[in-house]
Amino acid sequence: MNDSYNVLLKLILPESLDTYFELISYIKEGEDLHLYLKEVNTIPEEFHGNKLSSKGFYDEITVQDFPIRGYRVYLHITRRRWLNEDTGKVVSRDWDLVAQGTRITKDFAAFLKEIGRYPST
Numbered sequence: 001m002n003d004s005y006n007v008l009l010k011l012i013l014p015e016s017l018d019t020y021f022e023l024i025s026y027i028k029e030g031e032d033l034h035l036y037l038k039e040v041n042t043i044p045e046e047f048h049g050n051k052l053s054s055k056g057f058y059d060e061i062t063v064q065d066f067p068i069r070g071y072r073v074y075l076h077i078t079r080r081r082w083l084n085e086d087t088g089k090v091v092s093r094d095w096d097l098v099a100q101g102t103r104i105t106k107d108f109a110a111f112l113k114e115i116g117r118y119p120s121t
Helices: 003-012 106-115
Strands: 021-029 032-039 052-057 061-068 071-078 080-084 089-091
Antiparallel strands (some): 021 032, 052 080
16 A cells, blocks of 8 residues: 555545554445454554454454545455463454444534534525
8 A cells, every 4th residue: 555545545434444554445335434443563552462363353343434525435344353272252442432232433423413513504
């Protein structure tokens, strides 16, 4: 990936997705833009003292994010999991991307809450 591509991803993706995920593909369907992201194989900081081995991925989740240029944006996120060989347990990075009780990102939920404070004219 070139630097300008990385800068663009940083501007349009929720915080930390650009660091821990790579854009695998995208599909533009009508007014929808689907971005497919897969977690990279970098050991989570909280497990740097442990021996971890990659054990594939969890099922893909889909969350709705901020619209871009009139397109509804859907992030299809595939998270990685590792086997902690010291404990025998499967571990993953602790993500808190989805607003509680919704299928949209926390940033987008906060945005919707904020614009709801202003009366429509």
